[in-house]
Amino acid sequence: xxxxxxxxxxxxxxxxxxxxxxxxxxxxxxxxxxxxxxxxxxxxxxxxxxxxxxxxxxxxxxxxxxxxxxxxxxxxxxxxxxxxxxxxxxxxxxxxxxxxxxxxxxxxxxxxxxxxxxxxxxxxxxxxxxxxxxxxxxxxxxxxxxxxxxxxxxxxxxxxxxxxxxxxxxxxxxxxxxxxxxxxxxxxxxxxxxxxxxxxxxxxxxxxxxxxxxxxxxxxxxxxxxxxxxxxxxxxxxxxxxxxxxxxxxxxxxxxxxxxxxxxxxxx
Amino acid sequence: xxxxxxxxxxxxxxxxxxxxxxxxxxxxxxxxxxxxxxxxxxxxxxxxxxxxxxxxxxxxxxxxxxxxxxxxxxxxxxxxxxxxxxxxxxxxxxxxxxxxxxxxxxxxxxxxxxxxxxxxxxxxxxxxxxxxxxxxxxxxxxxxxxxxxxxxxxxxxxxxxxxxxxxxxxxxxxxxxxxxxxxxxxxxxxxxxxxxxxxxxxxxxxxxxxxxxxxxxxxxxxxxxxxxxxxxxxxxxxxxxxxxxxxxxxxxxxxxx
Numbered sequence: 001x002x003x004x005x006x007x008x009x010x011x012x013x014x015x016x017x018x019x020x021x022x023x024x025x026x027x028x029x030x031x032x033x034x035x036x037x038x039x040x041x042x043x044x045x046x047x048x049x050x051x052x053x054x055x056x057x058x059x060x061x062x063x064x065x066x067x068x069x070x071x072x073x074x075x076x077x078x079x080x081x082x083x084x085x086x087x088x089x090x091x092x093x094x095x096x097x098x099x100x101x102x103x104x105x106x107x108x109x110x111x112x113x114x115x116x117x118x119x120x121x122x123x124x125x126x127x128x129x130x131x132x133x134x135x136x137x138x139x140x141x142x143x144x145x146x147x148x149x150x151x152x153x154x155x156x157x158x159x160x161x162x163x164x165x166x167x168x169x170x171x172x173x174x175x176x177x178x179x180x181x182x183x184x185x186x187x188x189x190x191x192x193x194x195x196x197x198x199x200x201x202x203x204x205x206x207x208x209x210x211x212x213x214x215x216x217x218x219x220x221x222x223x224x225x226x227x228x229x230x231x232x233x234x235x236x237x238x239x240x241x242x243x244x245x246x247x248x249x250x251x252x253x254x255x256x257x258x259x260x261x262x263x264x265x266x267x268x
Numbered sequence: 269x270x271x272x273x274x275x276x277x278x279x280x281x282x283x284x285x286x287x288x289x290x291x292x293x294x295x296x297x298x299x300x301x302x303x304x305x306x307x308x309x310x311x312x313x314x315x316x317x318x319x320x321x322x323x324x325x326x327x328x329x330x331x332x333x334x335x336x337x338x339x340x341x342x343x344x345x346x347x348x349x350x351x352x353x354x355x356x357x358x359x360x361x362x363x364x365x366x367x368x369x370x371x372x373x374x375x376x377x378x379x380x381x382x383x384x385x386x387x388x389x390x391x392x393x394x395x396x397x398x399x400x401x402x403x404x405x406x407x408x409x410x411x412x413x414x415x416x417x418x419x420x421x422x423x424x425x426x427x428x429x430x431x432x433x434x435x436x437x438x439x440x441x442x443x444x445x446x447x448x449x450x451x452x453x454x455x456x457x458x459x460x461x462x463x464x465x466x467x468x469x470x471x472x473x474x475x476x477x478x479x480x481x482x483x484x485x486x487x488x489x490x491x492x493x494x495x496x497x498x499x500x501x502x503x504x505x506x507x508x509x510x511x512x513x514x515x516x517x518x519x520x521x522x523x524x525x
Contacts, residue, residue: 038443045451048468053459055466056319187297187304194308200315210311 011108021109021117028091029121035090039083040129043076044136050075051140054199062204065231070142073133074226075198077158078219080129081165082189088122088166089182092173101264111262115254119166126162130155142230150229153239157229160246161222165189167253174260196220218245273373280364280377284351285384298347299389302340306332306393310400313459321464326490329402334486335458336393338478341418342425342449344386348378349429349445356437356521365522375430375514382426383419390418405491413496414488417481420503425449427510434517437524456482477502 011017029035051069058066065071095101104114134144134151144150168189169182176182196219197205205211214220225242228235288295310329317328324331355361364374398404404411429445436444456478457465465473473479484499 046454049454050459052467052469053454053457053465054313054316056321056460056464057313057316059319060315187301191304194304194312197312199308199312204315205312206314207311210307210314214312 011110014110014113017109017113018116018120021113022120025091025117025119025121026124029087029125035083035087036125036128039080039087039125040132042083043079043129043133046079047072047076047133047137048140050199057200060204062201064201067142069137069140070230071227072199073137073142073230074223075193076133076137077130077154077161077226078193078198078223080126080133080158081161081222082186082193084122084126084162084166085169085172085189086182086186087125088118088169089172089176089185090169091121092118092170093176093178093182096173096176097178105265109265111258111265114261114265115170115258118170119163122166122169123159123163126159126166127155129162130158133158144230145233146229150233154226154229157222157225157239157242157246160243160250161226164246164250164253167250167257170257171253171260174257174264192217192219196223198223218249221245269370273370274376276368276370276373277376277380280374281380281384284348284378284381288385295385298343298385299392301343302336302389302393303396305339306336306396309335309459310397310402316460319460319464322460324461324486324490325492326403326405326486329397329400330404330489331486333393333397333402334482334489335453335456336397337390337414337418337485338421338456338482339453340389340393341386341422342453344389344422345382345425345427346429346445346449348382348385348426349433350439350442351381352378352430352433353437353439353441353445356433357439361437361521371518371522372515375427375518378430379423379426383422386418386422390415404489406488407491410488410491410494413494414485417485417499417503420500420507421481424503424507424510427507427514431510431513431517434514434521437521452476452478455479458482477506 012020047069050072054072055068057063058068058071063071134154138144144154146153172182172185195210195213196217197214198219202211202214202220202224205214221238221241222245224238225245228238228242232238310332313332314328316322317324317331352361355364365371368374406414428449432441432445435441455469455472455476457473462470462473462479462483480495480502481499484494484496487494488496
């Protein structure tokens, strides 16, 4: 006896399931300004402070641009990723605490629809943040060396990164007992961000052990992928590494999250 | 009566410190945060000391230590504000108000916790800095003076967070404690001396009280002539103003019942 086909007989197609859950996730995100505002504004505040505070770094021999604002703009996109971890994980944990998942277990919904649905709000927020950072960055005097096509590729890479981090948030949300536990991840995720080439190009990091960590940290390559479009134009290697790292994290995290969600939906 | 006052403060401090011992998850992340900042800034940005005009004699690790010392001290107070907000949100704070004749003892009790928290964080950060080869060019008096300034900043941070927590009595107010403290710290010369700051931050930093304190701590650490009295005056003035803010917050909590 295979219960799954019986349970899914008469269920709406996957497309419809995803659409309904995605709609719920996007509306939920829009209705939580307490999540949208800090996740969008905080990276901009740090960008404003860092670009003024570290402007003298551009005088160092070998620094790739004379605008620290353009250099630091890439970091804002990665910070949005950190908020994606916390936001997605917290929403999922809230769903577990509120009993939403128990109700879902009674329906013939497929785990893939749940995963895609949960990430829809993250995707929408990621797109909004990417557009905001590009607009604010350009108004403040930054530039995109790769032009308008580069801006589109930048949005694509930033969105992929947000989805990759959001998928890590799914894992965190599945394992957390409460939304507060997901918040505890914030400093841990921030470490990955700070121990990278976020503030200085890797070749200018003087401290050996820090440069080694930054070299092994995939965050460095995602930042450098975005930064390449802003500063150098079209750098195929940097873009391939940026897209590659984000894709590997996305696929890996989605696989783990899907298995967790599948397990959660089977248990009754 | 004085004995009772301190007994109440001590009881509150003991209770919260016991909680930290039994739930390290509440204590460890705030401890790690200044450490991460220290490691990331001192390690990742050390090339800055080669920038034209950067002439801090003790090196970039010591330069960043000045910032991290203030951060650890101020955030030691802010994280204690989270505990105050949680106690009031979940009803324990109201019971404390009922049981305490002199309620400023509550603030003193939480302040002791904040001090212990900051002392541990500062000790860890100092040890990491020394292991990483941080140069300390100041003498014993300079060191006492810079840690003294950090202590006053910790008191000011606690009083600010207590004022916010007692007014809102909810964990939802935590961004109102963190964001102003974050701005207080980051609008000072965090990465480079003030002369090298560009744009609007250069202008704003002159009006940020953290600037005078941070610059003095750095001067003391490097054994340079320091404007200690100015920094002391700023820190004490800040703490005094925030003491009024905290006590008025306490009155607000009392009025709310």
